[in-house]
Amino acid sequence: MFNQYFQPNDILIIYPELLLALFAMGVMIIDLFLDRAWKVLNAFTALVGIAYAAYALYRLKSNALNLSGYNHAILNDSFAIYFQFVFLIATALVILISARYLSIEGENRGDYYALILLSLIGMNFMVMGIDLITLYIALELMAVSEYILVGYLRTNRQSNEAAMKFFLLGAFSSGILLYGISLLYGISGSTDLRVIAQRLAERPSHDPIALVAVVTLTAGLLFKIGGVPFHQWLPDAYEGAPSTITTFISVAPKAASFALILRIFIVGLKPLETSWVPVLSVVCVLTMTLGNITAISQSNIKRLLAYSSIAHAGYLLLGLIAGNEYGITGIAIYFLVYAFMNIGIWTLVVAMRRKDLIGDQIQDMAGMIYKNPGAAVLMLVFLLSLAGIPPTAGFIGKYYLFASVIQTHHYVLAVIAVLNAAISLYYYFRVVVVMFMSEKTDEEKMTLSPGVLTSLAVTLVFTLLIGIYPEPFIRFAQNSLSLFQ
Amino acid sequence: MPRNYIPILIFITLAFLFPIVTLAILRWVRPSVPHKAKLSPYECGVDPVYQPRERYTVRYYIVAILFVVFDVETVFLFPWAIRYDVLGLFGLMEMLVFLGILIVGFVWLWKQGALEWV
Numbered sequence: 384m385f386n387q388y389f390q391p392n393d394i395l396i397i398y399p400e401l402l403l404a405l406f407a408m409g410v411m412i413i414d415l416f417l418d419r420a421w422k423v424l425n426a427f428t429a430l431v432g433i434a435y436a437a438y439a440l441y442r443l444k445s446n447a448l449n450l451s452g453y454n455h456a457i458l459n460d461s462f463a464i465y466f467q468f469v470f471l472i473a474t475a476l477v478i479l480i481s482a483r484y485l486s487i488e489g490e491n492r493g494d495y496y497a498l499i500l501l502s503l504i505g506m507n508f509m510v511m512g513i514d515l516i517t518l519y520i521a522l523e524l525m526a527v528s529e530y531i532l533v534g535y536l537r538t539n540r541q542s543n544e545a546a547m548k549f550f551l552l553g554a555f556s557s558g559i560l561l562y563g564i565s566l567l568y569g570i571s572g573s574t575d576l577r578v579i580a581q582r583l584a585e586r587p588s589h590d591p592i593a594l595v596a597v598v599t600l601t602a603g604l605l606f607k608i609g610g611v612p613f614h615q616w617l618p619d620a621y622e623g624a625p626s627t628i629t630t631f632i633s634v635a636p637k638a639a640s641f642a643l644i645l646r647i648f649i650v651g652l653k654p655l656e657t658s659w660v661p662v663l664s665v666v667c668v669l670t671m672t673l674g675n676i677t678a679i680s681q682s683n684i685k686r687l688l689a690y691s692s693i694a695h696a697g698y699l700l701l702g703l704i705a706g707n708e709y710g711i712t713g714i715a716i717y718f719l720v721y722a723f724m725n726i727g728i729w730t731l732v733v734a735m736r737r738k739d740l741i742g743d744q745i746q747d748m749a750g751m752i753y754k755n756p757g758a759a760v761l762m763l764v765f766l767l768s769l770a771g772i773p774p775t776a777g778f779i780g781k782y783y784l785f786a787s788v789i790q791t792h793h794y795v796l797a798v799i800a801v802l803n804a805a806i807s808l809y810y811y812f813r814v815v816v817v818m819f820m821s822e823k824t825d826e827e828k829m830t831l832s833p834g835v836l837t838s839l840a841v842t843l844v845f846t847l848l849i850g851i852y853p854e855p856f857i858r859f860a861q862n863s864l865s866l867f868q
Numbered sequence: 869m870p871r872n873y874i875p876i877l878i879f880i881t882l883a884f885l886f887p888i889v890t891l892a893i894l895r896w897v898r899p900s901v902p903h904k905a906k907l908s909p910y911e912c913g914v915d916p917v918y919q920p921r922e923r924y925t926v927r928y929y930i931v932a933i934l935f936v937v938f939d940v941e942t943v944f945l946f947p948w949a950i951r952y953d954v955l956g957l958f959g960l961m962e963m964l965v966f967l968g969i970l971i972v973g974f975v976w977l978w979k980q981g982a983l984e985w986v
Contacts, residue, residue: 408969412972412975412976415975415976415980
């Protein structure tokens, strides 16, 4: 009886997630016994949890275990482990910058960290799952935690509105996704992606039911990464959410959703490649172009970065359209790079927040070079990296993605992508112009908490290091190629 | 294959037609004598004293959450209790883990003051 449901190995495979779950509950309980002045300890508890989970994951990576468990519902291959490392890094950086920001907003409670850890668990299962039901439940665990976090500033109307929009549209898109999953199950009689791939290969191509399944799955998944035409929620949610949460959802859940898309499309829907590649190509072009062009006219830095993040989702779709080793490596390395450069720039946006200043208008940065020269130069580096200028890390990511579509002879896509990268330079540099060439409007300097400083140091070092010496990171990212096995 | 769905199609058509046809025929047959008592929400009850859309305290949502905690607990406890002899020690351990997680949530609610009526 014992062996039928459960192998002792199963516990080892999800050991990092078990630790995270324990720490998530621990943070909530410890928070109850902390005085207001000691709430910062919650951040430490969460960080310790992440450190333990990272160590457990490292052990898992080096042990040659049988990494498939729970009746083949979970496959913790090196693709999954790579992405889990990306999530852990991103989450740790976000927690570092949260403590000060939350105390300024007056919402310094322990459930914030618990929700972030729960969301992290959801993301980890999203990359480990190979079974559609597991994947869906993991996706919901991530999404529900995000909905709550976006509305975390209870007295802030904008935050509430953002959470409501995000929740309603998110629930709707999950429904569509579930519909696609049910159709796939109806076709193949299994929820295992590998079995689905076999069954789909046996069916005639251009099977109408299979096409409907692909379309609904694509629609549901594109919502999660903010692909056009399912992007409307994204700028509102990014603007209304607490800045630290925007930092979080612009990196980790986006990477998780992308990993999920890779798993579903490259493993499960590979036989239908001829039907989803044209659809995704159109979406990719629209996403890049709309994201970049709309970003030009934004005066709010959070909205600007939101549209820029839509555009980046477009670049990342290139890797999926190519679908070859270069493309997958490109997506993997891009998310590692994106985690550092995007969290870097958001850290500065978070640090702009003072008691008397929201700090989310581009004009608030006027004359930053005179007030905080260090911060202004850091911002310049991160913006250059987002635009993909060497020697920053963004260049490596873009290089792999663009090269992958050239390898598969999608020349038009490559040209449009490069043109878009040029457009993005314009609005990134609009921020630089305001920082470097406008007169300062007030004298008050930014105060950087130790957490923010650590986060900035880490993100800066890696943004430059990956750009200058990318080989070890690319080798690390090539772990994700286990997707093809 | 599509032939198997024909009964469903017939059923859906019937389901849509039935109320439409019934209402149409009744409209034609019945006498129309509207007066105030007939139009009130409860024709044969006491007259409403105030609007039913009343405000009630938002604290009820905490009761709802507490209900979910115990409801989910029971839903999972019943099947386990029935198959207890088969599941044995393994089942007991699983249940203890599950209850532990629920109890953490419950303790948290309690300490937050959710059980105190203001």
